[in-house]
Amino acid sequence: MRKMLAAVSRVLSGAAQKPASRVLVASRNFANDATFEIKKCDLHRLEEGPPVTTVLTREDGLKYYRMMQTVRRMELKADQLYKQKIIRGFCHLCDGQVRSLLCNPTDHLITAYRAHGFTFTRGLSVREILAELTGRKGGCAKGKGGSMHMYAKNFYGGNGIVGAQVPLGAGILALACKYNGKDEVCLTLYGDGAANQGQIFEAYNMAALWKLPCIFICENNRYGMGTSVERAAASTDYYKRGDFIPGLRVDGMDILCVREATRFAAAYCRSGKGPILMELQTYRYHGHSMSDPGVSYRTREEIQEVRSKSDPIMLLKDRMVNNNLASVEELKEIDVEVRKEIEDAAQFATADPEPPLEELGYHIYSSDPPFEVRGANQWIKFKSVS
Amino acid sequence: MAAVSGLVRRPLQQVTVRDAINQGMDEELERDEKVFLLGEEVAQYDGAYKVSRGLWKKYGDKRIIDTPISEMGFAGIAVGAAMAGLRPICEFMTFNFSMQAIDQVINSAAKTYYMSGGLQPVPIVFRGPNGASAGVAAQHSQCFAAWYGHCPGLKVVSPWSSEDAKGLIKSAIRDNNPVVVLENELMYGVPFEFPAEAQSKDFLIPIGKAKIERQGTHITVVSHSRPVGHCLEAATVLSKEGIECEVINMRTIRPMDIETIEASVVKTNHLITVEGGWPQFGVGAEICARIMEGISEKLVLEYSQAIINIVYLNTYWIRRLKPAFSPRSCIQFPGCSRCSCHWC
Numbered sequence: 001m002r003k004m005l006a007a008v009s010r011v012l013s014g015a016a017q018k019p020a021s022r023v024l025v026a027s028r029n030f031a032n033d034a035t036f037e038i039k040k041c042d043l044h045r046l047e048e049g050p051p052v053t054t055v056l057t058r059e060d061g062l063k064y065y066r067m068m069q070t071v072r073r074m075e076l077k078a079d080q081l082y083k084q085k086i087i088r089g090f091c092h093l094c095d096g097q098v099r100s101l102l103c104n105p106t107d108h109l110i111t112a113y114r115a116h117g118f119t120f121t122r123g124l125s126v127r128e129i130l131a132e133l134t135g136r137k138g139g140c141a142k143g144k145g146g147s148m149h150m151y152a153k154n155f156y157g158g159n160g161i162v163g164a165q166v167p168l169g170a171g172i173l174a175l176a177c178k179y180n181g182k183d184e185v186c187l188t189l190y191g192d193g194a195a196n197q198g199q200i201f202e203a204y205n206m207a208a209l210w211k212l213p214c215i216f217i218c219e220n221n222r223y224g225m226g227t228s229v230e231r232a233a234a235s236t237d238y239y240k241r242g243d244f245i246p247g248l249r250v251d252g253m254d255i256l257c258v259r260e261a262t263r264f265a266a267a268y269c270r271s272g273k274g275p276i277l278m279e280l281q282t283y284r285y286h287g288h289s290m291s292d293p294g295v296s297y298r299t300r301e302e303i304q305e306v307r308s309k310s311d312p313i314m315l316l317k318d319r320m321v322n323n324n325l326a327s328v329e330e331l332k333e334i335d336v337e338v339r340k341e342i343e344d345a346a347q348f349a350t351a352d353p354e355p356p357l358e359e360l361g362y363h364i365y366s367s368d369p370p371f372e373v374r375g376a377n378q379w380i381k382f383k384s385v386s
Numbered sequence: 387m388a389a390v391s392g393l394v395r396r397p398l399q400q401v402t403v404r405d406a407i408n409q410g411m412d413e414e415l416e417r418d419e420k421v422f423l424l425g426e427e428v429a430q431y432d433g434a435y436k437v438s439r440g441l442w443k444k445y446g447d448k449r450i451i452d453t454p455i456s457e458m459g460f461a462g463i464a465v466g467a468a469m470a471g472l473r474p475i476c477e478f479m480t481f482n483f484s485m486q487a488i489d490q491v492i493n494s495a496a497k498t499y500y501m502s503g504g505l506q507p508v509p510i511v512f513r514g515p516n517g518a519s520a521g522v523a524a525q526h527s528q529c530f531a532a533w534y535g536h537c538p539g540l541k542v543v544s545p546w547s548s549e550d551a552k553g554l555i556k557s558a559i560r561d562n563n564p565v566v567v568l569e570n571e572l573m574y575g576v577p578f579e580f581p582a583e584a585q586s587k588d589f590l591i592p593i594g595k596a597k598i599e600r601q602g603t604h605i606t607v608v609s610h611s612r613p614v615g616h617c618l619e620a621a622t623v624l625s626k627e628g629i630e631c632e633v634i635n636m637r638t639i640r641p642m643d644i645e646t647i648e649a650s651v652v653k654t655n656h657l658i659t660v661e662g663g664w665p666q667f668g669v670g671a672e673i674c675a676r677i678m679e680g681i682s683e684k685l686v687l688e689y690s691q692a693i694i695n696i697v698y699l700n701t702y703w704i705r706r707l708k709p710a711f712s713p714r715s716c717i718q719f720p721g722c723s724r725c726s727c728h729w730c
Contacts (some may be wrong), residue, residue, distance in 0.1 A: 109468065142503030149501040156469050156506070161493050167459045168494055171466020179422070179448065179472060184389040202459025209454070363500045364538050366507035367562040371641070373538075386504070 034323035042249035044240045044277075049248055050264035054256050058325045064255055065326075066334050068313050071095075071117040073342045074126050075286075078116065078133055082290045086350055087133045091147045093286040107266070108176070110156040110169040111189040113148040113286075118189075122155035126342055130349035137355040138348065144355065144363070146279065163197030166190055166216065170203040170275075173212050185213045185269045189263075193224020195238050204242050204275070213269035214223040215244065215262070216277045219252065225288045226297040239279035252280030253310040256319075283310070296381045358383065401583065404574040406548035406584075407437050407513075411475065412553035413587045415445055418473060421559060424451040424464055425477030425514075434479050435515065435574055461487035461512070465494045468510040471591075475559065476516035481530045481568065488533075495564035496539035509562045513555065516544070516568035517611060517662040529663035531610065532568045535639040535672070541593050542639040544568040546614040550637055553591025561593060568639070570612045583594040596643035598650070602632035606650040608673060609660040610636040617660055639669060644676050651677060 033055050041049045075095040081087045092114045096195055119129050124140050132139030133147055140150050150158040156172060159165040169188025177184040190200065195218050207214045218238040222229055229236045239247035246268075250261040258280060265276045283306045287294025294303070319324040361373035361382030373382045395526055401409075415421050422445075427434045429442035429452040442450040442593050451462040457478065464476035478484040484491065495508045517529040534542045541563055545551040551569065559564035583589055599614065607617045614635045621631035636643065651657050657677060659670035 139474075141501060141505065144503045145501045149498075151502040153506045156466070157498075159494070163488055164462060164489055164494055166463025168466035168469065169488065170459075171463035171468075172464075172470040176472060177472030179467075181559055199456075199458040199462060203462065204452075204456060206456065206459055206463060240717070329483035361559070363502075363504040365541070365563045366499050366504070366509075 016034040024095075028327060029276045030058055030326065033322045034319075034325055036170055036256055036319060036323075038254060038260060041251075041257075041261060042239065044237075044242075044247040045244075046246045046248060050250075050257075056319070056325065057257060058320075061320045061325050062330075062334070065126040065313070065316055065320065065331060066338065068255070068316065069123060069335060069338045070126065070341065071120055072313060073338050074120065074129065074345075075116060077342050077346050078130065079286065079290070081130070081134065081182055081346065081349070087147075087290075088135070091133065092288065093141050093284070093289040093290070095285050097253070102133065107184050108154045108156065108169075108172050108186040109189070110159065110165045110172060110186065112159050112162045112165055112191060112194060114191070115148065115150055115158040117153060118155065119150040119158070122152040123149070124152050125343040127348050130345045131352050133353060134349040134352070136349060136352035137353040142359075142363075161261065162194035163190065163199050166194075166200045167203040167206075168199070169216075170207045170212055170214050173214050177213055178210070183270055185266050187213055187217055189219055191224060192218060192220040192222065192229050192236075192238060193227065193232060195220075196233060202274045204245055204277075204352045205221045207275040208242075208245050211272065211274035213272075215265045215269055216245070216275060219282055220279055221284045223284075223288070223297065226292070228297065228322050239277055242275070242277040245275050245277050247277035247279065249279045249281065252282030253306075253312050255316055256287060256311055362386075398579040398581065399550045400577040401552075401580040401584075402407075402575055402577045403545070403548050403551045403569070404435070404437050406552040406578075406580070407555050407569065408439060408441070410552040411438065411559070412441060412444070414556055414559040415441065415449060417587070420471065420557075421473045422449040422451065422467075422477065423477065424453055424460060426453055426455060426479050428452060428477050433477075435571060437569075437574065438477070448565075457483050457486035458490060462494065464510055465508060465564075467491050468495070468508045469498070469506060473509050473511075475511045475513060478512065480519075480526060480571070481514050481516040482526050482528050484512065484514070484530065490516065491534070491566070492537055492540070494535050498539075499563070500539055503539040507562050508564050510564050511555070511558045511561075511567060512564070513558070513569060515571035515574070517570055519571045522663035529568075529661070531546070531568055531639045531661070532663050532668045534568075535642075535669060537640075539564070540640060541565045542568065543593055543637060544639055545637065546570075546573070546611055546635050548576075548580055549584045550591060550597075550635070552584055553589055553636065554593065557593050557663045559592045560590070565593070568611065573612050576615075591637065594638050594641045594643060596597065596634060596637055596646040597635045598646065600631065600633040602630035602654070604629050604654055605626045605631045605656040605658060606634065606645055606647065606654045607656065607658045607660060608634045608636060608650075608670075609632045610639060611661045611662060613662060636669075642672070642676075644673075644680075647673060648677065648680055714720040 035053055035055050037053050040052050040348060059081055072095050074173055075093045078087060078091060079093060082091050094114045094117045108297045109118060109122060116129055120126060128140040131148055132145060135143045135146065137143050148158050148160045153370065166188055169186050173186040220238055224232050239249040248261060251257045261278055265278055268276045285303060285307060321328055361384040364384045366386050368386050370383055370385045373384045375382055404720060412421065423438060428438045429450045432439040436623065459475055464474040466472050491512055495510055498506050498508050518527040534540055541561060543554045543565065543601055545554045555567055557568050600618060610615045617633045621633050624631055632654060634647060634650060659673050663668045663669055
């Protein structure tokens with residue numbers, strides 16, 4: 001457990017590699033950094049956008065690679081555990097989608113149900129996440145939330161009702177940040193499907209009216225469940241749908257593009273100009289959830305094409321290897337470490353006991369003295385502790 | 387202080403329900419920087435029903451926020467603010483409009499503490515007038531006590547008097563859970579005597595405790611909000627005929643103080659529930675169910691005299707026929723042990 005946490009904290013704080021690896025790589029000289037050209041973003045109501053070139057340091061590159069591999073492997077492991085019926089209920093996987101993994105720990109983030117990846121990047125361990133998926137007491141919500149309801153510091157879930165998280169996100173800053181005069185922003189994510197929800201437009205209106213430091217991020221993975229964007233939206237230019245809110249459309253499969261765009265958007269909000277909208281064009285390999293094979297509304301060829309031409313991990317790997325930022329062996333080593341981490345976590349998630357039945361009634365109210373809750377009939381009572 | 391007041395005989399203060407709520411909010415806004423009020427017309431208009439009069443002038447734009455007509459949006463924003471550590475009071479102009487935002491109240495506010503395994507509390511108050519008003523027609527007259535009272539994770543209170551209103555709004559604001567405060571528009575202008583302790587800035591009424599407004603031995607009459615007043619009037623009339631009603635003011639819908647009701651029914655063996663909501667699946671129905679469940683252990687009730695649920699009929703045209711259908715006339719009917727109008 002400690003090893004797991006240490007690995008995660010190293011990744012997140014960008015600290016040096018393990019001594020063993022340093023010995024291996026010390027024998028070869030890598031470049032410290034390299035400059036890359038990235039795709040220009042489409043802009044709405046903005047004079048300038050994020051830069052079209054960016055510098056990637058070796059350290060950052062390795063950090064991102066490990067992060068992305070961990071999330072990818074974790075999702076694939078969840079897929080496996082689901083098929084083994086160790087995970088039940090809802091399970092929405094995000095492999096294929098590079099998310100906005102890159103914001104300050106003091107910034108706030110909220111998203112809908114495709115949340116496992118974010119939960120990891122917000123500081124929770126793979127162990128806690130997988131144990132939550134398997135409904136065990138070692139899970140981050142003690143087994144009571146499941147796939148869709150995971151929380152961490154400055155991470156507000158994991159929300160099942162799509163669209164509802166957008167006003168929540170506006171509120172998390174509306175006041176928490178602006179009220180307290182803090183220099184924080186909130187990243188509020190939603191999908192191309194939820195983008196048609198009315199309450200999102202209500203949130204746009206109030207965020208713009210009150211100049212809330214909110215980055216609205218539409219992750220356009222082209223399908224809302226089984227409905228392609230053309231069949232759901234009269235306008236698929238999601239970055240323009242904020243109307244009076246400036247927007248940018250970003251290549252969501254390129255982590256560097258996502259990074260620069262997020263930095264740009266965060267700087268915009270922090271300068272007090274109000275909200276901004278980002279559309280990330282991305283893709284999910286799995287179906288909508290584990291009950292969806294994902295091929296009745298799209299072709300296997302399409303999935304294959306994206307996987308072979310635009311896979312975010314592959315893009316990063318190629319960039320790093322071709323620019324001498326890392327070696328293939330080094331990255332393979334990270335793969336092995338990640339695989340082990342995931343295996344260990346899966347072991348834990350399978351072996352950890354379920355929460356005891358006596359705790360079924362816990363956490364109904366906060367800060368209240370214990371009380372009794374009615375069970376399935378009037379003679380069954382559960383104790384509820386805050 | 388008590389000794390002095392005994393000598394001096396100061397007249398008890400008369401305070402309307404509106405002013406009591408205003409006082410309660412004012413005191414809590416002053417006490418805690420994190421408390422703020424948002425809703426339609428709460429600031430510059432002084433509140434649609436003037437409940438927040440003077441607060442914007444005193445606290446300004448930061449603490450008293452006018453919102454556009456976007457219930458789902460601003461309720462969500464309020465819940466988000468609560469998640470991030472503030473203590474919002476979210477006003478719905480009437481609870482009928484809360485239906486637009488009910489997803490945020492239930493799914494985002496009520497359930498979150500449980501779903502997060504105790505990690506994410508949501509200290510928010512949703513308040514506003516509930517139930518029937520003066521002939522405002524069907525869409526503006528619904529009572530939401532049963533709907534909100536159904537949901538675990540929520541606390542639901544329903545004040546009647548000024549003392550109730552002040553004590554409950556203060557408790558609600560200080561509570562770390564989502565609390566729905568169901569006020570009543572017709573009660574806003576009604577003055578009540580304000581006991582000395584209610585004038586204190588730390589006057590709180592515990593959520594989850596009912597109050598016996600009038601002791602009695604023959605019939606238990608349970609109610610909440612405006613109907614409590616009618617029950618007391620009816621009790622006065624019945625008393626002249628030798629029937630002593632014990633009138634219980636529920637004060638809290640959830641968690642319901644069933645113990646107080648049970649203890650009273652054990653004493654009287656008769657129960658009448660009176661409410662402003664619809665009968666099916668209502669507050670009265672819940673009380674009946676709980677009393678019936680408790681029967682085998684504590685009570686023996688004769689079927690024909692068991693329980694009567696009385697509800698108000700809340701549409702505009704019924705108002706004109708009120709004398710015939712008013713619960714008052716049901717209760718006042720001498721020797722009434724079963725209500726003859728089949729609306730009950």
